[in-house]
Amino acid sequence: xxxxxxxxxxxxxxxxxxxxxxxxxxxxxxxxxxxxxxxxxxxxxxxxxxxxxxxxxxxxxxxxxxxxxxxxxxxxxxxxxxxxxxxxxxxxxxxxxxxxxxxxxxxxxxxxxxxxxxxxxxxxxxxxxxxxxxxxxxxxxxxxxxxxxxxxxxxxxxxxxxxxxxxxxxxxxxxxxxxxxxxxxxxxxxxxxxxxxxxxxxxxxxxxxxxxxxxxxxxxxxxxxxxxxxxxxxxxxxxxxxxxxxxxxxxxxxxxxxxxxxxxxxxxxxxxxxxxxxxxxxxxxxxxxxxxxxxxxxxxxxxxxxxxxxxxxxxxxxxxxxxxxxxxxxxxxxxxxxxxxxxxxxxxxx
Numbered sequence: 352x353x354x355x356x357x358x359x360x361x362x363x364x365x366x367x368x369x370x371x372x373x374x375x376x377x378x379x380x381x382x383x384x385x386x387x388x389x390x391x392x393x394x395x396x397x398x399x400x401x402x403x404x405x406x407x408x409x410x411x412x413x414x415x416x417x418x419x420x421x422x423x424x425x426x427x428x429x430x431x432x433x434x435x436x437x438x439x440x441x442x443x444x445x446x447x448x449x450x451x452x453x454x455x456x457x458x459x460x461x462x463x464x465x466x467x468x469x470x471x472x473x474x475x476x477x478x479x480x481x482x483x484x485x486x487x488x489x490x491x492x493x494x495x496x497x498x499x500x501x502x503x504x505x506x507x508x509x510x511x512x513x514x515x516x517x518x519x520x521x522x523x524x525x526x527x528x529x530x531x532x533x534x535x536x537x538x539x540x541x542x543x544x545x546x547x548x549x550x551x552x553x554x555x556x557x558x559x560x561x562x563x564x565x566x567x568x569x570x571x572x573x574x575x576x577x578x579x580x581x582x583x584x585x586x587x588x589x590x591x592x593x594x595x596x597x598x599x600x601x602x603x604x605x606x607x608x609x610x611x612x613x614x615x616x617x618x619x620x621x622x623x624x625x626x627x628x629x630x631x632x633x634x635x636x637x638x639x640x641x642x643x644x645x646x647x648x649x650x651x652x653x654x655x656x657x658x659x660x661x662x663x664x665x666x667x668x669x670x671x672x673x674x675x676x677x678x679x680x681x682x683x684x685x686x687x688x689x690x691x692x693x694x695x696x697x698x699x700x701x
Contacts, residue, residue: 356382357443357644358418362409362433363425364388364397367447371424371474374636376401380644381420387412388425409433418442419647427452431460438463443470445643448532450659454670458691461660472643472657476635477533477610478540479656481628483597486608489615490541490599497602501538501574501582504596505531531586534595536665537608538574538582541599544664544688545574545582547681550672572672575681663691 359381361372365388375381383403388394391407398405406412409425413436421437423430423446431452434444444464450473451457464471477483489495507530553569574582597608604623607614610630615623645653667687675682 356380357420357647358382358384359420359422360385360387360412360416360418361422361424362387362412362430363423364393365390366424368424369397370632371422371447371636372397372401374633374640375422377633378637378640378644380641380648384418385412385416389429410436413437413440413442420445420643423447427456431456434460435463438467438469438471441467441469443643443647445470445472445474445640445657447474448662449473449669450662450666454663454666454687455690457659457666458663461663461691464659470643470646470655471659472639472646472655473659473662474636474639475533475536475657475662476632476639477537479635479638480610480630482608482610482613482626482630483537485613485626485628486597486599486606487537487541489606489613495599495601495604495606495615497579498542498599499580499602500600501542501576501580502598502600503531503534503538503582503584504594505534505584505586506594507588531584531595532665532669534597535584535668536662537597538584539664539668542576542580542582544668544684545576546685547575547683548668548671548675549573549681550675552673552676570672570676572675574668664688667691 357380359375361368361375361383364372364386368388372383372386376383383401385404385406386394386398386401387406387409389407391405394405394407409430410433413433417440418437419442421434421442421444423434423444427446427449434446437444438460449457451460460471490498550570550572569587570585572584574584576582595609599606599608604615604617607616611628613626613628615625617623639657642653642656646655664684667684670687671682671684
């Protein structure tokens with residue numbers, strides 16, 4: 352029975368697209384009606400498996416149908432205009448991070464969703480992960496007194512199958528914007544948007560001219576939150592195995608957060624407390640999908656946990672970091688955020 356379910360399409364089926372497709376299939380709130388991918392053979396095969404229509408042309412998917420929800424996993428630079436078209440047809444949109452190809456376009460989509468009165472969400476699983484939620488509670492309850500330093504480390508294998516990521520205009524970033532997006536979001540959730548960021552990027556291509564046209568392989572971002580709190584994020588594609596670690600230092604102890612564990616240690620490294628959690632991508636994705644569906648079907652009772660507007664500070668920090676890497680100067684994320692806010696009456700925007 353599909354009565355009462357949200358008519359749904361999935362745009363983009365490579366990589367995490369198939370995981371999202373399966374999660375939507377398992378959720379009780381979605382009725383899959385179509386899938387789309389530039390790889391027609393892949394789209395046809397998955398459409399047959401899930402008993403739905405398939406498209407190899409994103410434009411046709413949008414103009415020929417009327418969906419309640421469009422799930423987007425295709426790279427942002429390949430589908431920005433189709434997301435706009437979908438919103439104008441009153442499709443609610445949920446997409447993988449980031450919220451857009453860059454800050455300006457993410458802000459455009461947020462504004463369009465607001466104008467069209469549709470939901471626009473970002474699939475940010477660590478907002479639901481128990482370890483990160485427990486760490487946030489620990490910080491908010493002031494159990495880690497006099498926090499003065501935040502450090503984060505992200506590493507992941509190099510991608511050999513996505514050549515578009517080597518084009519800064521298409522990628523909108525690289526190391527930071529994609530794999531480290533959720534970590535940046537968790538830092539902001541705990542400590543708000545930094546006042547300033549200073550970033551250094553490194554690409555190891557042997558030719559100097561070639562390096563200037565490639566996205567970075569290593570990035571270091573220093574953040575100033577206040578005169579009493581600073582932070583540092585190190586991201587790299589060259590260390591091999593996937594790893595994401597957040598560490599928060601207080602006067603007497605520090606806590607370390609990974610997807611599956613929260614550890615509190617004294618400054619000699621002795622473990623004071625340790626908590627283990629299950630981190631399951633599929634379960635978290637279904638949980639997020641259910642929340643998104645609830646925000647559409649019962650908006651009074653369900654607050655959207657992944658609203659794209661709430662992701663703009665993350666986009667602003669990343670944009671400021673990339674600007675800093677180009678200017679070799681500290682930059683202010685708040686100045687980026689200002690571009691998404693309407694100027695007061697009688698004031699010319701700067």
